[in-house]
Amino acid sequence: MNYEKLAxxxxxxxxxxxxxxxxxxxxxxxxxxAKVTRLAPSPTGFIHLGNxxxxxxxxxxxxxxxxxxFLRIEDTDNKREVEGAVEAVxxxxxxFNVRFDEGALGEMKNGKATDVxxxxxxxxxxxxxxxxxxxxxxxxxxxxxPCFASEEELAAMRxxxxxxxxxxxxxGKWAVWRNRPMEDIEAELAAGxxxxxxxxxxxxxxxxxxxxxxxxxxxxxMFTVTDGIRGRLTMPENYQDVVLLKQNGIPTYHFAxxxxxHLMGTTHVVRGEEWLxxxxxxxxxxxxxxxxxxxxxxTTVLMKMDGDTKRKLSKRKDPELxxxxxRSEGYHPDAVxxxxxxxxxxxxxxxxxANPDADWESFRFTTEKMSSSGxxxxxxxxxxxSKDVLVRKPAEELYAxxxxxxxxxxRAYDPKTRMYCDPEDPxxxxxxxxYELFRANEAKMLRILSIDRTGEKPRKxxxxxxQIVEYFSYFFDETFVPEDTFPEEVPxxxxxxxxxxxxxxxxPEDDNSVWFDKVRSYAEHLGYAGKPKDFKKNPxxxxxxxxxxxxxxxxxxxxxxxxxxxxTIQQIMGEPLVQARIKRALxxx
RNA sequence: GGCUCCAUGGUCAAGCGGUGAAGACGUCGCCCUCUCAAGGCGGAAUCACGAGUUCGAUUCUCGUUGGGGCUACCA
Numbered sequence: 018m019n020y021e022k023l024a025x026x027x028x029x030x031x032x033x034x035x036x037x038x039x040x041x042x043x044x045x046x047x048x049x050x051a052k053v054t055r056l057a058p059s060p061t062g063f064i065h066l067g068n069x070x071x072x073x074x075x076x077x078x079x080x081x082x083x084x085x086x087f088l089r090i091e092d093t094d095n096k097r098e099v100e101g102a103v104e105a106v107x108x109x110x111x112x113f114n115v116r117f118d119e120g121a122l123g124e125m126k127n128g129k130a131t132d133v134x135x136x137x138x139x140x141x142x143x144x145x146x147x148x149x150x151x152x153x154x155x156x157x158x159x160x161x162x163p164c165f166a167s168e169e170e171l172a173a174m175r176x177x178x179x180x181x182x183x184x185x186x187x188x189g190k191w192a193v194w195r196n197r198p199m200e201d202i203e204a205e206l207a208a209g210x211x212x213x214x215x216x217x218x219x220x221x222x223x224x225x226x227x228x229x230x231x232x233x234x235x236x237x238x239m240f241t242v243t244d245g246i247r248g249r250l251t252m253p254e255n256y257q258d259v260v261l262l263k264q265n266g267i268p269t270y271h272f273a274x275x276x277x278x279h280l281m282g283t284t285h286v287v288r289g290e291e292w293l294x295x296x297x298x299x300x301x302x303x304x305x306x307x308x309x310x311x312x313x314x315x316t317t318v319l320m321k322m323d324g325d326t327k328r329k330l331s332k333r334k335d336p337e338l339x340x341x342x343x344r345s346e347g348y349h350p351d352a353v354x355x356x357x358x359x360x361x362x363x364x365x366x367x368x369x370x371a372n373p374d375a376d377w378e379s380f381r382f383t384t385e386k387m388s389s390s391g392x393x394x395x396x397x398x399x400x401x402x403s404k405d406v407l408v409r410k411p412a413e414e415l416y417a418x419x420x421x422x423x424x425x426x427x428r429a430y431d432p433k434t435r436m437y438c439d440p441e442d443p444x445x446x447x448x449x450x451x452y453e454l455f456r457a458n459e460a461k462m463l464r465i466l467s468i469d470r471t472g473e474k475p476r477k478x479x480x481x482x483x484q485i486v487e488y489f490s491y492f493f494d495e496t497f498v499p500e501d502t503f504p505e506e507v508p509x510x511x512x513x514x515x516x517x518x519x520x521x522x523x524x525p526e527d528d529n530s531v532w533f534d535k536v537r538s539y540a541e542h543l544g545y546a547g548k549p550k551d552f553k554k555n556p557x558x559x560x561x562x563x564x565x566x567x568x569x570x571x572x573x574x575x576x577x578x579x580x581x582x583x584x585t586i587q588q589i590m591g592e593p594l595v596q597a598r599i600k601r602a603l604x605x606x
Numbered sequence: 607g608g609c610u611c612c613a614u615g616g617u618c619a620a621g622c623g624g625u626g627a628a629g630a631c632g633u634c635g636c637c638c639u640c641u642c643a644a645g646g647c648g649g650a651a652u653c654a655c656g657a658g659u660u661c662g663a664u665u666c667u668c669g670u671u672g673g674g675g676c677u678a679c680c681a
Contacts (some may be wrong), residue, residue, distance in 0.1 A: 057681090058681090061680095061681085094679095094680050097680065097681075101681080118623090129680075171678090182607070182608090184607095224608060237663080250610095250611090252610070253609070260679050265679085269678090269679070269680085270680075288676090290612090290676095291676070292675075293610070294609070294675065294676035294677075295611055296610095305614055315611085317674090318674070318675075320673090320674080359630085360619095363619055363620070366618085366619090366631095367620090368628080370630080387648080388619080389612065390611090390674090391611095391612070391613095391674055392617095392618070393676095395631070395632090397632060398632085401630085404633090404643095407680060408644090474643095474644050474645050477644055478642080478644075485663090493675040504641095525610095527658075538644095543615055549640075565641095567640040570640095571640085571642095580641070580643095581643075582640095583640080583641085586612055
């Protein structure tokens, strides 16, 4: 076989040589030890927690070593592409403050982000000529060959393999185009047939039932790589003649990954565990091109509990997998990052406890501390982390955050059902526009967001925007919906008396302790214990205790039995609103 | 089915041949307290199983079981 001739036959339009491209992508000039990493999502429009998990890993590795972190769009599968997906990816990552140094990041033009950086194009679909140049080279060296098998033929082959219990795939005797004479290829080409370009693998299938090799001989067909997260990995070599270029001339992931990560100077490939099993393919292609592979870092998959088994988070069933979920629920990006960091590096949490005020970037991130077993995503823990993150945010910052969130997600809130509606929907006509409400009440919001949040033991009950909305909904008539009834301990006939008496004694000028002393003495006057302890000791002496009385007032004012300090709430509400609430409760009672 | 990765409380996990097997979330109890939250103190709860190596295995090896992934002209 004249491979030189075959290469020209297959790729007549390719005039560049590998050397041309290698010259166009010179080695990066970086400090010693600097790592080059990348995030390479495919534009399916669905960006998820796993992407963010990988993004943080790559980002840390690069920026901690004065390296480069770039964004490459893996759009080699036009069937899966979704309109506007790249913008969605970029916007989502920007929301979570993932900082890229280069890649498909510039302003949008014709639906594509322009390149930032010298190692582009950063869309794989724009790199066809590059891939084909190296493909041509492989053909020239006899390391790749055209395959004219149709989809039907391949499907039939698969069925036969299944029936014969042979290992599936294009290999060994099944690789029917591997050694075809030139005439056959010319004939197909002359007939206008399209081909896929396959890799001529030199590996052999040691797992085949009819493999006659001894154990030692089999061992020589294994290879070892050191994974940045998992350490030494020993795997059987690849024996499949995988597709390098599809019929349309666009590469498969395998080929594109090898070419791009080599040319772009990637030193560490951070990707999901699902790639582990195709690692032998990649290692072989790197070797066929005469290149050193990068360090692979295969991250664990994110799981969730389903019934009593763990399973991978699925984009169909689990809304919490989508980054959009956290954004629309109103989780602060810092909280999501902080949580992800705790599951990313097992020692982050302890570091954070020891350094509560330190900038997260001063944490020393290492791949060795990454877990290689499936991690269950824990919403509870996220919420807990979020409380600690939010308690450190000044009220002004929280207010700005809520305002931004509401502008995007809170334009039509129905307090009765607590649902967020589509603002365009006519049924949502009387929904509350939280954005307008927040904007019109800046001073009040700032006071609300300051309740008890300073000092030695600040309240930590703010978690995410939707939860915060519920948390202070009673401050505004627009969102006020009474939730709780008066406490059972207080006889119904006492309630009007308590409320009327309270109304008569309520002076907004009273400070917190004067105010409460009044409540206490009034409670005692009505036959309730002034100290809960006294009531517990001698329940027969009292109707109840001051806590029951104040709960009546609390329910009247806030519609709830539980709330932060009532005096503070009343100060923020102002006298007219407090009076109106109590009168309203009296009218209803 | 084949190949492969993983395995410490309910969850995230430290551990890297000898430990009372950390810590965090959750949970339970107590304290503080006008309610809630926060905070303090304390409790329950873990090395999947079976062989082997070793004076000694959570730790090393093999097997079993369980779970995950891959097995496309998808990434």
